[in-house]
Amino acid sequence: MTTLWLIPLFPLLSATLLVLSAGRMPRQLAALLGAGSVGLSAICVALVARTYLADGQVQELTLWTWMAVDNFTPRIAFYIDGLTVVMMSVITGVGFLIHLYSIEFLWDDESFCRYFAYMNLFVAAMLLLVMADNLLLLYLGWEGVGACSYLLVGFWYRDPDNGAAARKAFVVTRVGDTAMFLGLLLLYTELGTLDIQPLMAAANSQWQVGDTLPILATALLLGGAVGKSAQLPLHTWLPDAMAGPTPVSALIHAATMVTAGVYLIARNYELFLLAPPTLAAVAWIGLATLLLAGFTALAQHDIKRILAYSTISQIGYMFLALGVGAFASGIFHLMTHAFFKALLFLAAGAVIHCLHHEHNIFRMGGLRRRLPVVFWSFLIGSAALAALPFTSGFYSKDAILLSAWTLPGIGPWLWAGGLLGALLTGIYSFRLVFIVFFGEAHTEPDQQPGWRMSGALIVLCVLSLVGGWFALPLAGVLPDKDHAHVSHAVEFISIGTPLLGLLIAYLLFLGRQVSIASLAESPWGKALQDFWYSGWRIDKLYDALLVQPFKCLAHWWRNEPVDLFYNALVALSRWAHGRLITLQTGELRWYATSLVFGLVLLLAIMLRNAS
Amino acid sequence: MGGLQIPLEHVLLLAATLFSCGLMGLMLRRNIIFMLMSLEVMLNAAALAFVAAGARWQQADGQIIFLLILSVAAAEVAVGLGLVLQIQRRFKTLDMDQVNRLRG
Numbered sequence: 005m006t007t008l009w010l011i012p013l014f015p016l017l018s019a020t021l022l023v024l025s026a027g028r029m030p031r032q033l034a035a036l037l038g039a040g041s042v043g044l045s046a047i048c049v050a051l052v053a054r055t056y057l058a059d060g061q062v063q064e065l066t067l068w069t070w071m072a073v074d075n076f077t078p079r080i081a082f083y084i085d086g087l088t089v090v091m092m093s094v095i096t097g098v099g100f101l102i103h104l105y106s107i108e109f110l111w112d113d114e115s116f117c118r119y120f121a122y123m124n125l126f127v128a129a130m131l132l133l134v135m136a137d138n139l140l141l142l143y144l145g146w147e148g149v150g151a152c153s154y155l156l157v158g159f160w161y162r163d164p165d166n167g168a169a170a171r172k173a174f175v176v177t178r179v180g181d182t183a184m185f186l187g188l189l190l191l192y193t194e195l196g197t198l199d200i201q202p203l204m205a206a207a208n209s210q211w212q213v214g215d216t217l218p219i220l221a222t223a224l225l226l227g228g229a230v231g232k233s234a235q236l237p238l239h240t241w242l243p244d245a246m247a248g249p250t251p252v253s254a255l256i257h258a259a260t261m262v263t264a265g266v267y268l269i270a271r272n273y274e275l276f277l278l279a280p281p282t283l284a285a286v287a288w289i290g291l292a293t294l295l296l297a298g299f300t301a302l303a304q305h306d307i308k309r310i311l312a313y314s315t316i317s318q319i320g321y322m323f324l325a326l327g328v329g330a331f332a333s334g335i336f337h338l339m340t341h342a343f344f345k346a347l348l349f350l351a352a353g354a355v356i357h358c359l360h361h362e363h364n365i366f367r368m369g370g371l372r373r374r375l376p377v378v379f380w381s382f383l384i385g386s387a388a389l390a391a392l393p394f395t396s397g398f399y400s401k402d403a404i405l406l407s408a409w410t411l412p413g414i415g416p417w418l419w420a421g422g423l424l425g426a427l428l429t430g431i432y433s434f435r436l437v438f439i440v441f442f443g444e445a446h447t448e449p450d451q452q453p454g455w456r457m458s459g460a461l462i463v464l465c466v467l468s469l470v471g472g473w474f475a476l477p478l479a480g481v482l483p484d485k486d487h488a489h490v491s492h493a494v495e496f497i498s499i500g501t502p503l504l505g506l507l508i509a510y511l512l513f514l515g516r517q518v519s520i521a522s523l524a525e526s527p528w529g530k531a532l533q534d535f536w537y538s539g540w541r542i543d544k545l546y547d548a549l550l551v552q553p554f555k556c557l558a559h560w561w562r563n564e565p566v567d568l569f570y571n572a573l574v575a576l577s578r579w580a581h582g583r584l585i586t587l588q589t590g591e592l593r594w595y596a597t598s599l600v601f602g603l604v605l606l607l608a609i610m611l612r613n614a615s
Numbered sequence: 616m617g618g619l620q621i622p623l624e625h626v627l628l629l630a631a632t633l634f635s636c637g638l639m640g641l642m643l644r645r646n647i648i649f650m651l652m653s654l655e656v657m658l659n660a661a662a663l664a665f666v667a668a669g670a671r672w673q674q675a676d677g678q679i680i681f682l683l684i685l686s687v688a689a690a691e692v693a694v695g696l697g698l699v700l701q702i703q704r705r706f707k708t709l710d711m712d713q714v715n716r717l718r719g
Contacts (some may be wrong), residue, residue, distance in 0.1 A: 592650075592716040597642045 008065045008082050011048045011092065012135065014041040016128040020123035029117050036185045038120030039103035041161040042127055046096035052091045057477055060086075064137065078198060083137035086477035090265055090335060091134035094342045098259045098464070099127050104461040106251040109357055109454070115326050117157065123255070126152035130260050134267060139188050139198040142268075146232070149179055149261045152412070156256060157248040169247035176241040180231015184268075187224030196219070204274040211278050225268060225275075226282055226289075233265030236293040240543055242316055246308040250353030253308060258315050259342035266338050270331050270482055277329075279485075284414070287327020291421045294320025296540055298428030302435070303536035306363045309351050310436055312606045314389060314538075315345055317425060321404050326423055328415065330407035332484035336476055337400035343471045344388035344397055347464035351381040352483060354457050355440065358449035365436065370445030371487050377453060381439050381461040386433040388468040390502045396497075399472030401426065405498045407485035417492075423501050430505015431512075438513040633660035647709050651695045658688045678700035684713060 018041035022034060029037075066081040084092075103123060110119050129148025136142040151174075158170030192198055194217055195206040211218045212399035229235075245257050256262070269276055269286065276283050293318045301313035318341045325334030355371065355378055356362060372379045388397035405426070408418040447530065453461070478484070523529050535541065633656055640653030662684040669677015699709065707716050 391620075541669060592711045593642055593645070599644065 007048045011045050012128045012131040015124040016045045019121050020122035022117050027117045034117045035107040042100045042103050046100045049092045049096045049461040056089050078138050078140040081137040086479045086481040087503050095130050098342050098346050101460040102251050104456050108456040122155045139166040153256050155250040157245045166247040169244040173241040173245045177231045180228045183224045184228025184506045187221050192223050192547030207275050220275050223284040229268045233262050234316050235289050239316050243309050243312045246312050254349030258345040269326045273331050286323050290320040290323025294425040296427050299536050300539045301432040303533050307365050325404040328408045328411045330485040331482040332478040333403040339399040340396035340471045344385045344468040347468050348385035351378050354378045354453045359447050365439045367446045368440045369443045372441040375448050377458045384465045386437050388585045390430040390433045396471030406487035406490050426501045427505045430502040431509045434506050434509035435513050516547050623671045630660045630664040645710050
């Protein structure tokens, strides 16, 4: 019980020390603090998890009252149930491995201390997000991770492009966050509390299934989740966020922060169950996103962008799971995805690190024998991503697809869409493997990953392989779909689809049975490829619809049309002044004369009025 | 009372004539001394009108106001002549059109 508050404290303390050192701390000490603090948190989480697994008791801890305004008294308080335990384990466990890996990856970087300060701050904020017992504290963590994401995407700030990517990530997620904050305000005004458990109880007692208010509130919360988790239509920031260092992409933009939206929906699932239309929207958003991102990933050149689109696509699966009511399966996929996607990103980072910051997959090739550890990591990660049988991704994705199938009505459609997505996943993930690690070499690696990189990769490999066998302590915490009675044909199709994707990738990119080059050269093939490469032109669309009109407006308003009126007043009085000063001649006689004539005039007027 | 009664109209006419003379002098003369003298004439024209009116309605007010105007005129001349001396010293002229230093 008493160790709970230590969990976010370690990274926060370490971040503070690193910031206060102003970059003058020796690298060894910074590395020890940065990775060690997260490691200590991970140990505390393990202790908490052991207690929870032993007795299944929800643990609560109130530290202090944040503020007290009339009846509004949000507390700094933690609420630990199975969902939180899973999230904390992923954050600190995967987070620790990524910190370890970062030590080697960024050893030569001049801003080593700054990097670990941001990363630790991120871990602290993310832990706060998942441990919070009320939505306001959750929102604090939510904005905290957003700020850290901004700082880390723009980590190499000397390149203006990175700064632009960081700004885009911040601004686009801010759109969703605004919706989410409105949702919080609505919930507070309607239900009078933001503490999650009382809030759910109040919602269940005051609202009926399908009422307008829960639909509105959940739709606003969904806005926040969509922004943070890079789902349609707010997904455009994630591919650009790859401008940050690769371990950042692994931790923030694959394993933890982008899944915060999934966590938010799962945490408030009772609220979402009161709003079936929102839940359906969640499913459809997830499906549309996973298909769109899957097609886009097929046409990318940059190794990190492929992984970014595959992340968007996999989070689409999680949304699909949440939307069909399989909340536990969604969280299960969140965990396995954290393992294999962190693995893939770290392996990609190792490739980039060993090839002088080369990102283009067509300038790699043949790395199978040269970087064996990285190759096996990438292969295992891709297998799990494509959900090949008996990898971790297989169990979680299978659960999602079968849950979608069991949903009456739209279920089979969602299932078919998800299946197409799985096929695409198989193709693009093995396209990546075949192009990067097979074929002829284009660039020679000049170094091998050291023990920290390799160690992190190997642990994540093991987790990616066996992660599917973990029994998550979610029974009774989150509802799930029962898919034990699905016919075997459906199961076989679900299992076979990724294998088909693997086969297609083999034929196209390794076996050269079908010439991909001639396919891509044909006019419509080229058009399609360009279309997918640009991410369905959504960036262009937003640019034309939102950015350009905004810039245009800004351009108009910078001339301040409202001020024209006041400027005219100023000009008028200036002009009058110019005319009137010519009367002030200093000629005494002239003054006397005008005085007399003025008096005579006034007198004449008065007399005339009097008569 | 008795004796020759001068009609009020005549006195007022005289006062108006004097006032006009002073006014014309003030507006037309350039020498500051003459302008001050014109002012005196105008003041005395007004005073004459007061005295005449006081006599006509048998009120002491007219004479009181006359005394007031007398003292005001004396004070004004004292200040005015002081200024005249300063102007003469600084500008070596008494022509008011020449001392115009204000630029609008």
